Amino acid sequence: MGIGAGIAAVLAEAGGHVIGVDVDAAAGRAVVNSIESAGGSAEFIELDLREVEAVEALGDRLASTTPHLDAVVNNAGVAYFGGISETQPEDWNQLMAVDLRAPYLVTRTCLKLLEAAEDASVVNIASVHSVMTVATMTAYAAAKGGVAAMTRSLAQELGPRGVRVNTVSPGFVDTPLFRAWLDSEPDPEASLARVLSIIPTGRIATPREIGQVVAFLVSDLARSISGVNLMVDGALTTRLMH
Numbered sequence: 001m002g003i004g005a006g007i008a009a010v011l012a013e014a015g016g017h018v019i020g021v022d023v024d025a026a027a028g029r030a031v032v033n034s035i036e037s038a039g040g041s042a043e044f045i046e047l048d049l050r051e052v053e054a055v056e057a058l059g060d061r062l063a064s065t066t067p068h069l070d071a072v073v074n075n076a077g078v079a080y081f082g083g084i085s086e087t088q089p090e091d092w093n094q095l096m097a098v099d100l101r102a103p104y105l106v107t108r109t110c111l112k113l114l115e116a117a118e119d120a121s122v123v124n125i126a127s128v129h130s131v132m133t134v135a136t137m138t139a140y141a142a143a144k145g146g147v148a149a150m151t152r153s154l155a156q157e158l159g160p161r162g163v164r165v166n167t168v169s170p171g172f173v174d175t176p177l178f179r180a181w182l183d184s185e186p187d188p189e190a191s192l193a194r195v196l197s198i199i200p201t202g203r204i205a206t207p208r209e210i211g212q213v214v215a216f217l218v219s220d221l222a223r224s225i226s227g228v229n230l231m232v233d234g235a236l237t238t239r240l241m242h
């Protein structure tokens with residue numbers, strides 16, 4: 001399960017009607033089916049978040065079926081590993097389009113619907129790479145750091161308009177992406193042990209656990225929280241390596 005599916009499942013269980021957006025229609029429809037078979041309510045819109053005009057039309061499309069949006073969660077993302085010499089400007093642009101520009105465009109096009117809600121909020125899914133990173137993740141770290149910075153500015157602009165804006169920064173999460181990385185390691189078991197040894201809580205988060213944090217942030221329980229970059233990383237980013 002990807003993080004988006006975990007978030008969608010938890011929000012649907014909390015009683016929300018979830019509208020999922022993804023470029024991968026099969027994956028998106030599978031998430032909707034699983035929510036519906038568990039008794040929840042969901043729908044799916046196929047959309048490539050790199051296409052500016054299509055994303056800009058999303059707000060009007062949603063406005064034709066719903067009077068307001070309680071929350072927008074910007075979760076879609078792509079990761080790219082590459083040194084500065086290998087990373088081509090087009091690689092950089094593609095990553096930025098999904099990881100940094102899309103959260104801005106989606107929030108922008110949904111703004112009227114968010115303002116029409118009682119207590120609306122936006123949650124941007126960044127990463128621990130928004131604050132700490134490793135070599136060869138320049139574009140990803142720049143995009144995720146940008147998401148956290150954008151969140152701080154938007155929280156100030158949109159607070160007076162009744163919209164809270166927060167970032168959630170996961171550490172290691174047990175997703176197909178994480179499993180694929182593990183399988184590509186020469187010794188997956190040793191790599192898993194190494195990852196677990198650097199996380200103070202000694203465990204990998206589940207997609208649903210990220211969903212639970214999102215559910216908290218979009219709920220009434222978090223009405224005074226806006227502009228934060230919440231690490232959901234088992235204290236990984238508190239570590240001073242020496």
Ligand SMILES: NC(=O)c1ccc[n+]([C@@H]2O[C@H](COP(=O)([O-])OP(=O)(O)OC[C@H]3O[C@@H](n4cnc5c(N)ncnc54)[C@H](O)[C@@H]3O)[C@@H](O)[C@H]2O)c1
Nearest residue numbers: 002003022023024048049050075076077127170172173175
């Ligand atoms: N998995 C982790 O350990 C981890 C850790 C920290 C942060 N994150 C972040 O969490 C988010 C979700 O990651 P995940 O691990 O579930 O990855 P994933 O690849 O399973 O899910 C990402 C989703 O984004 C969609 N997507 C990609 N490009 C798109 C586009 N152009 N238009 C529309 N949809 C598009 C994909 O189809 C996919 O469904 C990402 O922003 C990622 O950077 C993941």
